[in-house]
Amino acid sequence: MTKIRRIQLNEREMPTQWYNIQADMPNPLLPLLHPGTKQPIQAADLEPLFARALIEQEVSTERYIDIPEEVQDLYRLYRPTPLHRAYNLEKMLDTPAKIYYKNESVSPPGSHKPNTAIPQAFYNYKEGVKKMTTETGAGQWGSALSFATNFFGIECKVFMVKVSYQQKPYRKSMMNLWNGSVIPSPSNETNAGRAFLAEDPNHPGSLGVAISEAIEVAATNEDTKYSLGSVLNHVLLHQTIIGLEAVKQLEMTGDFPDLVIGPFGGGSNFGGLSFPFLRYNFTEGKKTRCIAVESTSCPKLTKGKFEYDFGDTAGMTPLIPMYTLGHKFIPPAIHAGGLRYHGAGAIVSQLLKDKLIEARSVEQTESFEAAVTFARAEGMIPAPETSHAIAQAIKEAMIAREEGVAKTILFNFSGHGLLDMGAYDEYFAKNLQVQ
Amino acid sequence: MTKIRRIQLNEREMPTQWYNIQADMPNPLLPLLHPGTKQPIQAADLEPLFARALIEQEVSTERYIDIPEEVQDLYRLYRPTPLHRAYNLEKMLDTPAKIYYKNESVSPPGSHKPNTAIPQAFYNYKEGVKKMTTETGAGQWGSALSFATNFFGIECKVFMVKVSYQQKPYRKSMMNLWNGSVIPSPSNETNAGRAFLAEDPNHPGSLGVAISEAIEVAATNEDTKYSLGSVLNHVLLHQTIIGLEAVKQLEMTGDFPDLVIGPFGGGSNFGGLSFPFLRYNFTEGKKTRCIAVESTSCPKLTKGKFEYDFGDTAGMTPLIPMYTLGHKFIPPAIHAGGLRYHGAGAIVSQLLKDKLIEARSVEQTESFEAAVTFARAEGMIPAPETSHAIAQAIKEAMIAREEGVAKTILFNFSGHGLLDMGAYDEYFAKNLQVQ
Numbered sequence: 001m002t003k004i005r006r007i008q009l010n011e012r013e014m015p016t017q018w019y020n021i022q023a024d025m026p027n028p029l030l031p032l033l034h035p036g037t038k039q040p041i042q043a044a045d046l047e048p049l050f051a052r053a054l055i056e057q058e059v060s061t062e063r064y065i066d067i068p069e070e071v072q073d074l075y076r077l078y079r080p081t082p083l084h085r086a087y088n089l090e091k092m093l094d095t096p097a098k099i100y101y102k103n104e105s106v107s108p109p110g111s112h113k114p115n116t117a118i119p120q121a122f123y124n125y126k127e128g129v130k131k132m133t134t135e136t137g138a139g140q141w142g143s144a145l146s147f148a149t150n151f152f153g154i155e156c157k158v159f160m161v162k163v164s165y166q167q168k169p170y171r172k173s174m175m176n177l178w179n180g181s182v183i184p185s186p187s188n189e190t191n192a193g194r195a196f197l198a199e200d201p202n203h204p205g206s207l208g209v210a211i212s213e214a215i216e217v218a219a220t221n222e223d224t225k226y227s228l229g230s231v232l233n234h235v236l237l238h239q240t241i242i243g244l245e246a247v248k249q250l251e252m253t254g255d256f257p258d259l260v261i262g263p264f265g266g267g268s269n270f271g272g273l274s275f276p277f278l279r280y281n282f283t284e285g286k287k288t289r290c291i292a293v294e295s296t297s298c299p300k301l302t303k304g305k306f307e308y309d310f311g312d313t314a315g316m317t318p319l320i321p322m323y324t325l326g327h328k329f330i331p332p333a334i335h336a337g338g339l340r341y342h343g344a345g346a347i348v349s350q351l352l353k354d355k356l357i358e359a360r361s362v363e364q365t366e367s368f369e370a371a372v373t374f375a376r377a378e379g380m381i382p383a384p385e386t387s388h389a390i391a392q393a394i395k396e397a398m399i400a401r402e403e404g405v406a407k408t409i410l411f412n413f414s415g416h417g418l419l420d421m422g423a424y425d426e427y428f429a430k431n432l433q434v435q
Numbered sequence: 436m437t438k439i440r441r442i443q444l445n446e447r448e449m450p451t452q453w454y455n456i457q458a459d460m461p462n463p464l465l466p467l468l469h470p471g472t473k474q475p476i477q478a479a480d481l482e483p484l485f486a487r488a489l490i491e492q493e494v495s496t497e498r499y500i501d502i503p504e505e506v507q508d509l510y511r512l513y514r515p516t517p518l519h520r521a522y523n524l525e526k527m528l529d530t531p532a533k534i535y536y537k538n539e540s541v542s543p544p545g546s547h548k549p550n551t552a553i554p555q556a557f558y559n560y561k562e563g564v565k566k567m568t569t570e571t572g573a574g575q576w577g578s579a580l581s582f583a584t585n586f587f588g589i590e591c592k593v594f595m596v597k598v599s600y601q602q603k604p605y606r607k608s609m610m611n612l613w614n615g616s617v618i619p620s621p622s623n624e625t626n627a628g629r630a631f632l633a634e635d636p637n638h639p640g641s642l643g644v645a646i647s648e649a650i651e652v653a654a655t656n657e658d659t660k661y662s663l664g665s666v667l668n669h670v671l672l673h674q675t676i677i678g679l680e681a682v683k684q685l686e687m688t689g690d691f692p693d694l695v696i697g698p699f700g701g702g703s704n705f706g707g708l709s710f711p712f713l714r715y716n717f718t719e720g721k722k723t724r725c726i727a728v729e730s731t732s733c734p735k736l737t738k739g740k741f742e743y744d745f746g747d748t749a750g751m752t753p754l755i756p757m758y759t760l761g762h763k764f765i766p767p768a769i770h771a772g773g774l775r776y777h778g779a780g781a782i783v784s785q786l787l788k789d790k791l792i793e794a795r796s797v798e799q800t801e802s803f804e805a806a807v808t809f810a811r812a813e814g815m816i817p818a819p820e821t822s823h824a825i826a827q828a829i830k831e832a833m834i835a836r837e838e839g840v841a842k843t844i845l846f847n848f849s850g851h852g853l854l855d856m857g858a859y860d861e862y863f864a865k866n867l868q869v870q
Contacts, residue, residue, distance in 0.1 A: 005511040008443050076440040077814050088586075106541060108814035110853070150811055151523075170605075170856035177810050177859055375612050376585055379512050379543035418545070418853045421605035424612055 003087055006103075007249040009080035015244040016067055018237045021275040021347060023063035024282040027354055029233075029346050030321035033308060041318045049218050049226040053123040057234040065237065071119045074151060078107040078114070079241070083249035084413070089377040090397070097400035098255060099393060101413040102246045102273060103380070109174070111383065111415030112269045113144030113229055116238035120227050121145070125152035131224040133157045133217045135185065135210030137265070138164050138337030138385065139171025140415055141229030146180025159185040159193075159213045162205035164337040170419045185210040192216050192314040206330045207265075207341040208313035215316050230266030231311060231320075231345040239272025246410065247276050257288055259396055261411040263388040264292035264301060264359070265338040267345035269414040277410075278356065290357045291396075292348065293388045295339040295367075297435040298331040300324055301352060301359035309343055322349040332433065334364050335423035336384035362391045365434050368427040370394050371417065383415035384423055438522055441538075442684040444515035450679040451502055453672050456710040456782060458498035459717040462789055464668075464781050465756035468743060476753045484653050484661045488558040492669040500672065506554045509586060513542040513549070514676070518684035519848070523812040525832070532835035533690060534828060536848040537681045537708060538815070544609070546818065546850030547704045548579030548664055551673035555662050556580070560587035566659040568592045568652045570620065570645030572700070573599050573772030573820065574606025575850055576664030581615025594620040594628075594648045597640035599772040605854045620645040627651050627749040641765045642700075642776040643748035650751050665701030666746060666755075666780040674707025681845065682711050692723055694831055696846040698823040699727035699736060699794070700773040702780035704849040712845075713791065725792045726831075727783065728823040730774040730802075732870040733766040735759055736787060736794035744778055757784040767868065769799050770858035771819035797826045800869050803862040805829050806852065818850035819858055 022029065031040035046055045057065060067075070086099040104112035124132060132154055136142030142158035149156040158180055165172065165184040172182045183189060185205045186196035192212040196203050203209070211228070218226035228235060243260075250256060260277050262270030270292045280286035294301050300323045309324040311317035324343040331340040344352070351357045362370075364384075370391035371382045382390055389411040400407045417424070426432050457464065466475035481490045492500060502510070521534040539547035559567060567589055571577030577593035584591040593615050600607065600619040607617045618624060620640045621631035627647040631638050638644070646663070653661035663670060678695075685691060695712050697705030705727045715721035729736050735758045744759040746752035759778040766775040779787070786792045797805075799819075805826035806817045817825055828846040835842045852859070861867050 002447065003508060003511070004446050005508075006446060008445055010443055011439050011441060012437065073438060073440075076438070108810075108816065147814055170853070173856035173860050174816065174853075176863065177807065177816060177856075179811065372612065375543075376614065379582055381543065381609065381612060418605070418609075419856075421608035421612075421854075425608050428611065 005085055005087060007083040007252050009245060009248060011076050011080070013248060014072065014075065014080045015241055016072060017064040018067060019240040019244055019276050019279060020060055020062055020065055020237055021278065022061045022233065024279055025350065027350060029350055033319040035310065035315060035318060038319070049215065051123040051127045051129065051225060054120065054234045057237055058232060068122060071122050074118045075241070080245050081106050083246055086378055089374060092373070092377045093394065093397050093401065095397040095401040096404060096406040097397040098406065098408045099397060100250070100408070100410045102242055102410065103413045104242060105380065105413055105416035109140065109143040109147045110418065111140040111144065112239060112242060112272060113141045114147055115241050115272065116229065116235045116268065117144040117148035119238050121148040121152050121154055124225050125154060129154060129225045131155040131157065131221070132227050133214040133224055134227045134229065135159045135207055135214045137161050137207050137340055139168050139419065140338055140383065142180065142182065143171055143174045143178070145227055145229070146175040146178040150178045156180040157217065158182045159187065159210040161185055161207060161210050161337055161340070162203065163333040167335065167422060168419055185213050187213060189213065190216040204333050206313065208327055211312035212314035212316055215312060230268040231343070233347055235268050236271035236275065236345060236347055239268045240275050242272040242412065243274060243276030246273060255408045257410040258407040259409045260288055260290045261293060261389045261392050261409065263339065263385045263412065263414055264294040265385060266341050267348040269412050271345070271348055273412040274357070281356070291392060292357060292359045293392045294359065294361050295334055295336055295388060296361040296363045297334050298325070298340055299361045300342060300344050302361045306349060306353050311343060320346050322346055323352060332435065335420060336367065336388065338385040339388065360392055362388045363435050365432055367391050368432065380413065381417045382413065383417045384420055386414045440520055440522060442518040442687050444680060444683060446511050446515070448683060449507065449510065449515045450676055451507060452499040453502060454675040454679055454711050454714060455495055455497055455500055455672055456713065457496045457668065459714055460785065462785060464785055468754040470745065470750060470753060484650065486558040486562045486564065486660060489555065489669045492672055493667060503557060506557050509553045510676070515680050516541050518681055521813055524809060527808070527812045528829065528832050528836065530832040530836040531839060531841040532832040533841065533843045534832060535685065535843070535845045537677055537845065538848045539677060540815065540848055540851035544575065544578040544582045545853065546575040546579065547674060547677060547707060548576045549582055550676050550707065551664065551670045551703065552579040552583035554673050556583035556587050556589055559660050560589060564589060564660045566590040566592065566656070567662050568649040568659060569662045569664065570594045570642055570649045572596050572642050572775055574603050574854065575773055575818070577615065577617065578606055578609045578613070580662055580664070581610040581613040585613045591615040592652065593617045594622065594645040596620055596642060596645050596772060596775070597638070598768040602770065602857060603854055620648050622648060624648065625651045639768050641748065643762055646747035647749035647751055650747060665703040666778065668782055670703050671706035671710065671780060671782055674703045675710050677707040677847065678709060678711030681708060690843045692845040693842040694844045695723055695725045696824045696827050696844065697727060698774065698820045698847065698849055699729040700820065701776050702783040704847050706780070706783055708847040709792070726827060727792060727794045728827045729794065729796050730769055730771055730823060731796040731798045732769050733760070733775055734796045735777060735779050737796045741784060741788050746778060755781055757781055758787060767870065770855060771802065771823065773820040774823065795827055797823045798870050799867055802826050803867065815848065816852045817848065818852045819855055821849045
C-alpha cells in the first residue's frame with residue numbers, strides 16, 4: 001500500500017475566487033475610526049494609502065470575490081501548494097491523530113506572503129502606482145512584496161525591523177535581488193523614525209514602528225502607496241486561497257479537520273487557512289476548532305484587551321477594533337519576527353470575542369523544540385513563526401493520544417526557516433531566551 | 436487561456452524503477468583499476484567502503500532496476516518534483532524557444548542530492564552499517580546525506596571543503612539539525628588531512644581532498660562506510676528518477692526536448708536528467724543534444740584529458756577512466772562549490788569521448804548574471820551550480836532567436852540558492868572573480 005504523503009491539485013483545480021468571511025460572520029465588524037475625528041472612516045480617507053480596489057475589498061460583504069486572471073497567472077508560479085500528511089511525525093509521537101500540513105513554503109520567497117503581495121501589487125499597478133512602501137519583521141513579507149512588485153515594474157521600499165535586519169542578513173540580499181530596497185527601522189528617513197531614535201538610539205524596532213515609517217513615506221509622496229502584509233481584511237481575503245485549496249485537497253482524502261491551527265502575528269496565515277473551514281461552522285453546523293497560536297512574548301489574543309487602538313506605534317493609522325497590548329508595546333527580540341506585533345486584525349478579533357475561534361500562546365524555546373522534532377521527522381525546516389503552530393499541533397496530537405481519539409489536525413506550514421538557520425544555532429547553543 | 440506553468444505528476448505516477456544507461460551505451464565502460472596492482476578491481480576490493488547492493492549497481496548492465504519500497508516512500512516526502520515552463524523568461528528573452536526546467540530544489544535539503552542519499556542510506560542500513568562518512572563542497576551533498584541517514588539512525592560525518600565551510604555557515608547548521616556532524620577539510624582528523632595542512636596551513640580545501648579524508652575514516656573503521664554524492668555509476672543511476680519523471684511530464688505537454696542541459700560537477704545531476712532522454716537517441720534514433728555545463732575555473736570536460744586517474748587528491752580511490760585535470764588540481768574558490776571537482780564520472784566521460792554528449796563551460800560572473808535574470812523573471816533563486824545550466828540555456832535560447840527556430844530546451848534546476856545569498860551580495864558588490 002502506497003502511503004500518499006502529499007496531496008497535489010493540478011493548476012486547473014486552483015480556486016479562482018477568494019472567500020470573504022465578512023459575508024458569513026454572525027456579528028458584523030465595528031467600523032474603523034478616523035484617528036483625528038474618531039468618526040467611522042470613509043473610503044476617501046484611505047485613498048492616499050491604498051489602491052481603490054483594495055479599499056473596496058476591505059469593506060466588501062460579497063461572499064466570493066474573483067481572483068483577476070493576471071493574479072491567477074502569477075499564483076501559478078508556485079500554486080496550488082501541496083498538502084502533506086505528516087506520517088513520520090504521527091509515528092514519532094505515537095498518536096492516533098492524523099496530522100496534515102499545508103505547505104506554503106514552496107513559494108519563491110518561502111512563505112504564504114506572496115498570496116497577498118501579488119494581488120496588492122497588481123491592483124496598484126492597474127491604478128498607475130509607481131512606488132510602494134511597507135514594513136517587514138523577519139523579512140518574509142518584505143521579500144514577498146519585492147518579489148511581487150518586481151513583476152509589475154513598481155519600486156519597492158521596505159522598512160525592516162532593525163533587530164531582524166541584523167539577525168537575518170540574507171533576507172536583505174533576497175529583497176535586493178528582486179529589486180527591493182531595504183532600510184533598517186527605526187531610520188533617519190522619516191519623522192517617526194527620527195523620533196523613535198531620539199528616544200532610544202539603540203531602539204530594536206518593531207512592526208508597529210516600521211509601519212509608522214512606511215505609512216509616513218506613502219502619505220507624504222503622491223506617487224507612493226502603502227502595503228500591509230497582515231491584519232487588514234483584504235489581506236486575509238487574499239490568503240483564503242490557502243484554505244480553499246486545503247478544503248479541496250482534504251476532500252480527496254476523505255478526512256475533514258477537527259482542528260485547524262495557524263501561527264498568529266496579525267492574522268493573515270491563520271485566517272487564510274482557517275476561514276474557508278470556519279465557513280462550514282457558520283453554514284453547515286460543523287464544529288471545527290480553529291486555534292490561533294501566538295508567542296507568549298507578544299500575547300495580544302490571550303492577554304490583550306479588545307478595544308480601539310492604532311495599528312502602528314506612532315498613531316498614524318485608523319483606529320481598529322481589536323485585541324491589543326497597546327500600540328506602544330515593544331515585544332522582546334524573539335526570532336519569530338513575524339509574531340512581534342501588538343495587535344490582531346479586526347476580523348480575527350471579532351471572531352475571538354464571539355468565541356468562534358480559540359487562541360493559545362507558545363514560548364520561544366518550546367517552538368524551537370517542536371521545530372527540531374518536525375525537521376527530524378518530516379525533513380522540512382520550519383520558520384520560527386511556523387514552529388508555533390507545530391508546537392500546538394504536537395500538543396493536540398499528544399492530547400489525542402491520551403484520549404485515544406483519532407482526531408484530524410491541520411496546520412499551516414506557513415514558511416521555511418532556511419534563512420533563519422542562525423536562530424537554530426542559537427537554540428542548540430542554549431542562547432535563546434525562553435519566551 | 437490558462438498558461439500551465441507547472442506540470443505535476445501525482446504520487447502514484449512516480450517511476451518505480453531507475454534507468455541504467457550501461458545497458459544501452461554503444462561502447463561499454465573501461466574497468467576501474469586497483470590503485471596498487473593496476474589490475475581491474477574486484478567487488479571485494481570495494482566492500483570496505485561501500486554497501487554490497489551499491490557495488491552490484493555500480494557494475495550492473497540491467498536496463499531497469501527496482502526502487503525499493505522504503506526508498507519510494509521517502510522520495511514521496513518531496514517527489515515527484517514539478518516541471519516548470521519558463522514563460523516569463525522566454526518573454527524576457529524574446530525567444531521562440533520553449534524553455535522548461537525540472538525543479539529539484541523542492542526537496543528539504545534544497546537540491547537533487549537526496550535522490551541518491553536516500554537509497555545509499557537505505558542500502559547501508561539494510562546491511563547493518565552504523566556510521567557513514569562523506570565529503571561536501573557547497574554543502575548540498577552533505578546536507579542531503581545528513582537528511583537521509585537521520586531517517587535510518589545512521590551517524591553521519593561530513594568533511595566540508597574549508598572555503599565553502601567559511602562561505603556558507605548555514606549549511607553546517609542544516610546538517611547539525613539533521614544530526615550530521617561537520618568538519619572543515621583539510622582537517623587534523625586524518626593522515627591525509629594532516630599531510631595537506633603540513634603542505635599549506637591555509638589550504639582552502641577541495642572536493643578531492645575531502646574525499647581522501649572521508650575514505651580514510653571509512654577504510655580504517657569497520658563499522659563505517661563511505662558515500663559519494665556524484666561521479667560513480669550507482670549515483671547517476673539513482674538520479675535518473677529526475678529524467679524519468681521529466682519524460683512523463685513532457686509527454687503531457689506534447690513537447691520533446693531538442694536540448695537537455697545540466698550543470699556539471701561530477702555528473703550526477705546532468706546524468707540524472709539527460710540519460711532517460713539519451714536512451715531515445717540510442718534506441719529510437721532521436722537526436723536530442725545533451726549538454727554538460729562546467730565552470731571555466733574547473734574545465735575537465737572541455738580542457739581535461741581522458742585517462743585513468745584517482746577520484747581523490749591523495750590517491751586512495753580506484754583509478755577511474757575519465758576526463759580529468761589531474762587529481763592534484765585545486766580549483767579557485769568559486770561559489771559553485773559543487774563544480775570544484777577535478778574529474779568526471781566514467782559514464783559521462785565515455786559518452787563524451789564517443790561524442791554522444793557535449794560539454795560547455797561558463798564563467799562565474801556570467802553564471803551570476805544569468806541567475807539574476809532568471810530570479811527576476813521566474814522568481815526562483817538558483818544555486819550557483821544551477822546558474823551554469825541557466826546561463827547555457829539562455830545562450831541557446833538566444834541562438835534559437837537568431838535562427839528563428841522554436842527549439843524546446845530543458846534544463847535541470849538542480850538546487851536553490853537560499854543558503855548562497857552571500858554570493859549574490861558579492862556579485863552585486865562586484866567582488867567576484869570572473870572565472
